Amino acid sequence: MDAKIALLPGDGIGPDVVAEGVKVLKAVAERFGHTFEFSEQLVGGIAIDETGDPLPEATLAACRSADAVLLGAVGGPKWSDPRAAVRPEQGLLGLRSGLGLFANIRPVKVYPALVSASTLKPEIVDGVDMIIVRELTGGLYFGKPQGPLDTPQGRAAVDTMYYTAAEIERLLRVSFDLARSRRKKLASVDKANVLATSRLWREVAHEVARDYPDVVLEDVLVDACAMYLVRRPAAYDVIATENTFGDILSDEAAMLAGSMGMLPSASLGETTDHGAARRFGLYEPIHGSAPDIAGQGIANPLATILSCAMMLRWSFGLEREANAVEVAVEAVLNAGYRCRDIATPGGIIVGTVEMGDRVVAQIAMGWT
Ligand code: NAD
Numbered sequence: 447m448d449a450k451i452a453l454l455p456g457d458g459i460g461p462d463v464v465a466e467g468v469k470v471l472k473a474v475a476e477r478f479g480h481t482f483e484f485s486e487q488l489v490g491g492i493a494i495d496e497t498g499d500p501l502p503e504a505t506l507a508a509c510r511s512a513d514a515v516l517l518g519a520v521g522g523p524k525w526s527d528p529r530a531a532v533r534p535e536q537g538l539l540g541l542r543s544g545l546g547l548f549a550n551i552r553p554v555k556v557y558p559a560l561v562s563a564s565t566l567k568p569e570i571v572d573g574v575d576m577i578i579v580r581e582l583t584g585g586l587y588f589g590k591p592q593g594p595l596d597t598p599q600g601r602a603a604v605d606t607m608y609y610t611a612a613e614i615e616r617l618l619r620v621s622f623d624l625a626r627s628r629r630k631k632l633a634s635v636d637k638a639n640v641l642a643t644s645r646l647w648r649e650v651a652h653e654v655a656r657d658y659p660d661v662v663l664e665d666v667l668v669d670a671c672a673m674y675l676v677r678r679p680a681a682y683d684v685i686a687t688e689n690t691f692g693d694i695l696s697d698e699a700a701m702l703a704g705s706m707g708m709l710p711s712a713s714l715g716e717t718t719d720h721g722a723a724r725r726f727g728l729y730e731p732i733h734g735s736a737p738d739i740a741g742q743g744i745a746n747p748l749a750t751i752l753s754c755a756m757m758l759r760w761s762f763g764l765e766r767e768a769n770a771v772e773v774a775v776e777a778v779l780n781a782g783y784r785c786r787d788i789a790t791p792g793g794i795i796v797g798t799v800e801m802g803d804r805v806v807a808q809i810a811m812g813w814t
Contacts, residue, residue, distance in 0.1 A: 448481045449762055452512035454505065454541075456490040457525075457534060458735025459745035459798075460518020466747035466802030467516055467754045473806040474758065474767050485512070489541070490520025490534035490735075500537030506544050509728070514761035515545070516754065517730035522737045542582055547713035547728055548613070549620045550580040550692065551756070554679075554699045554709060559779040563704030563788045566676065571702050576682040577628070578699055579621040580692025582713060584613045585643070587689050609643045609688065614650040620714065621686035622658040630661045631683035635671045635691055647688060668695070675699055696732070705787040706733035707746030710753035712760055727761045729753040743797045746785035748775055751805055774808035 453468065455461035468484060475482045487505040494500050500520070509515045520534040541547070556564065556574040564571045589606030596602075618634070625632040634651040636644035648665055655663045666674070668691045674681070675695065679702050687695060700709050709732045714725055731749030739745055752775060759768035783804050784793035796804065 447762060447764070448483070449513045450483045450485070450511065451757075452505075452509045452515045453484050453486045454489040454509075454515060454517040455486065456518040456520040456537075456735065457492055457522050458519055458737050458740040459733075460490075460520065460735055462518075462740075462743070462745050462798050463731060463747040463750040464516060464518040466798060466805075467750040469802050469806055470751050470771060470809065471516075471754050471757075473809045474754075474764075474771065477770070477809055477812060478764070478767050480764070480767075489517070489537045491522055491525040493537060494525060494532055494534065498532070500532055500534050501540040501544070506540070509541065509545055513724070514726065514757045515541075515728040516750075516757065517541075517728055518750070519731065519733060519735040521735050522740070541728060542713060545726070545728060546583070546715040548581065548583045548716075549617055549714045550582045550696075551620075551624070551712045551714065551760075552578045552580070552696045552699070552709065552732060553752075553756075554578065554696075554703055556703050557708075557776060557779050559776075559782075560704055560708070560788055560790065562790050564702055565704070566679075566702060570676070571679065573680040574682075574702050576679065576699065577624055577684050578692060578696045579617065579624065579684060579686045580696055581609075581613065581617045581688045582692075583689075584609050585689035607641065607643050607688075607690075609646060611646060611650050614647050614688075615654055616716075618651055618654045618686055621684055622654060622661055625661045625684040626658060629683040631664070632658075632661050633664045633666045633671065633682055633685045635666050635668050635685055635687035635695065637668050637691070638665070639667060643688070651686075671695060672698060675702070700732060705746065706731070707749055707785060707787040708752070709733070709749050710751075710756050712753070712756045714760065724763055725760055727757065729757040729761075743799065744786050745798045746787050747798050747802050748785070748805075751775060751802065770809055771805070774805045777808050778804045 455464040561568045589608035638644040638648045714727045755768040755771035758764040
């Protein structure tokens with residue numbers, strides 16, 4: 447297959463981890479006979495420095511004409527002055543809305559070799575393999591009115607949680623499809639005992655469920671879900687939720703895996719005219735630009751490499767190739783190689799480039 451991939455390395459450790467992702471994609475192309483064409487673009491702080499804009503028009507245009515986007519991370523102390531007129535994070539929000547990315551998918555898998563890297567007890571995190579699907583373009587973060595208010599009672603502020611049934615339905619369909627391809631369990635998370643948007647969410651969830659009789663749907667209140675995620679996380683398969691709840695729950699769930707350096711993500715738009723097997727998406731590690739370790743060559747590239755596996759599966763429909771990358775990562779971990787953030791007793795500490803090389807070597811060997 448031929449595919450065009452836009453690369454947005456961004457700031458801090460972003461360029462280092464994206465370089466390893468590209469290495470892995472090239473190894474996949476070589477082994478399985480595909481052609482991936484890469485085009486590198488500016489986003490975030492570096493884009494502000496070079497163009498004054500965190501999301502230059504050329505970047506958005508290149509992403510729109512690509513089949514998928516690989517992003518590193520944006521931001522850092524240099525651009526974090528709250529009085530600044532432009533901020534790197536505006537680049538991220540602009541990408542999400544400009545590319546119509548409405549579903550954020552975050553798998554959280556605890557690898558047996560890394561069970562001891564979690565802050566939770568091994569018996570709690572053992573066997574965790576879930577996916578959180580978060581609505582990304584609606585809810586509190588986008589609802590209007592939003593902003594400060596002057597009232598007779600003094601200063602106030604308002605945010606608005608707003609959802610249409612159509613926005614809820616398209617997110618739930620992605621989640622049901624995902625659950626159907628896995629253990630066939632979907633937890634739909636809401637706050638239906640208090641919020642009107644959540645009652646609509648629950649109503650739509652049960653309507654959509656009629657098309658998925660093979661998937662078991664469970665309604666879970668968000669506060670209970672926050673508790674169950676640390677009490678019995680292995681019970682979850684797919685969790686679907688709205689924007690704000692998903693933002694919080696997905697960070698909580700990330701900690702089950704021990705380090706942000708292990709967790710990939712995908713943000714998906716509508717299916718393209720290539721059909722469901724080829725869906726445009728933006729793929730990125732869930733971590734930020736890690737300015738505290740930038741430039742030291744020690745960032746863990748596995749979250750980015752696993753994001754590339756998601757790209758192969760979700761945007762290109764290349765299941766065998768995605769598996770090959772995931773199995774290669776697991777083999778490298780089982781062989782004892784660790785970046786510093788996932789160090790376990792007896793592990794062999796390697797840097798960013800060596801970790802990428804180890805994964806590439808596994809893929810090239812062809813055993814995976
Ligand atoms: P962060 O994720 O960058 O770092 C949190 C901690 O995790 C740090 O100690 C860091 O060293 C460590 N860490 C993160 N990724 C790692 C990796 N791959 N390997 C090893 N260790 C890793 O979060 P932060 O420090 O809160 O934010 C730093 C900057 O990143 C801020 O400017 C923030 O706005 C930005 N940020 C960007 C994104 C994004 O681009 N999607 C997401 C979150 C934060």
